[in-house]
Structure formats: C-alpha cells, structure tokens
Amino acid sequence: xxxxxxxxxxxxxxxxxxxxxxxxxxxxxxxxxxxxxxxxxxxxxxxxxxxxxxxxxxxxxxxxxxxxxxxxxxxxxxxxxxxxxxxxxxxxxxxxxxxxxxxxxxxxxxxxxxxxxxxxxxxxxxxxxxxxxxxxxxxxxxxxxxxxxxxxxxxxxxxxxxxxxxxxxxxxxxxxxxxxxxxxxxxxx
Numbered sequence: 796x797x798x799x800x801x802x803x804x805x806x807x808x809x810x811x812x813x814x815x816x817x818x819x820x821x822x823x824x825x826x827x828x829x830x831x832x833x834x835x836x837x838x839x840x841x842x843x844x845x846x847x848x849x850x851x852x853x854x855x856x857x858x859x860x861x862x863x864x865x866x867x868x869x870x871x872x873x874x875x876x877x878x879x880x881x882x883x884x885x886x887x888x889x890x891x892x893x894x895x896x897x898x899x900x901x902x903x904x905x906x907x908x909x910x911x912x913x914x915x916x917x918x919x920x921x922x923x924x925x926x927x928x929x930x931x932x933x934x935x936x937x938x939x940x941x942x943x944x945x946x947x948x949x950x951x952x953x954x955x956x957x958x959x960x961x962x963x964x965x966x967x968x969x970x971x972x973x974x975x976x977x978x979x980x981x982x983x984x
Contacts, residue, residue: 843931844930848928
C-alpha cells in the first residue's frame with residue numbers, strides 16, 4: 796500500500812518527519828566540554844592552552860574497540876574585534892586534525908596528528924583521552940599587546956561524523972552518543 800500518492804505529498808511527509816526528529820539532533824555537550832581557555836605571554840611568544848572535559852560515550856567506545864578510527868578537527872582562531880563584526884582582522888589561526896585508533900595487535904591506543912603525521916601510543920584509553928583533553932599551541936608572533944583593543948578567541952573541536960563508515964553515519968547523526976563536538980570563545984582578551 797502506497798502512503799504517498801504524489802511527489803509533493805511525499806516531500807511534505809518527509810519534511811514533517813524531519814521536523815519531528817529535530818529535537819533529537821540538538822547538542823547537549825554531555826560528552827565533550829571546554830572547561831578552560833587562556834592565552835599566556837612569554838618573551839616573544841604567545842601560548843594557547845585549553846582544557847577539555849572529554850568522555851567517550853559507550854557507543855563511540857564500542858565503535859573504537861571494533862576498529863573504527865575517530866577523527867576530530869581542532870580550530871583555534873584569534874581576531875581583533877572591530878566596530879562591525881564582519882571586519883574583524885584575524886591575527887592567529889591554527890587547524891589540526893587528530894585521530895584516535897585502537898590497535899588490536901598491540902592492544903594499545905594511538906593518537907595521531909593528521910597534519911604533521913606524528914603520533915603517540917598509549918597503553919590505556921584513559922591515557923589517550925587525557926592526552927586529547929589538553930590543547931596547547933604556541934605562536935611566534937605576539938598579538939596580545941596593550942595597543943590592541945579587543946582580541947576574541949574561538950575554539951572549535953569538531954567531531955568528523957563523515958569520517959565514520961557509511962553504514963554508521965545515519966545512526967551517528969541521530970544518536971546523542973556521537974555528539975563529540977564542543978565550541979567555546981573568549982571575548983576581549
């Protein structure tokens with residue numbers, strides 16, 4: 796038995812179902828939160844530090860132990876605020892891509908920086924997550940000075956659902972256990 800008699804009624808039915816499921820997609824940040832962000836100045840250098848409250852959901856942990864690699868993209872940007880937000884001048888930007896993998900042969904976890912291809916191995920998942928929880932970068936240019944009125948810093952830790960295997964992606968979009976992204980900003984440093 797066909798439910799939709801025409802293409803337009805089928806389209807309206809799909810839109811109605813999408814609107815009904817929108818509350819399930821909302822982010823609640825129960826698995827990943829930014830607890831601390833700060834810039835520190837040393838001689839001729841700026842240091843960025845962020846501490847994350849990082850937990851893997853049971854579904855993500857099961858996927859990791861099944862051999863699925865998890866990817867995050869970390870974006871840090873600092874911009875000098877102006878009168879109109881559209882004309883902010885970006886003074887610092889850094890993008891890194893990190894992956895977490897379980898190696899069944901050696902029974903260890905590997906955190907890999909996909910940009911410079913460096914990696915670290917850990918004997919336990921707790922150690923690997925603790926390493927992922929600390930974000931620390933340094934900048935050779937000093938931009939936090941007295942003459943700059945207001946520097947706004949944005950931190951985005953984005954979990955890459957599109958890097959998951961194709962059969963798992965539709966589930967990951969609607970399951971709150973895959974909400975492993977976090978956003979934070981510092982206004983006027």
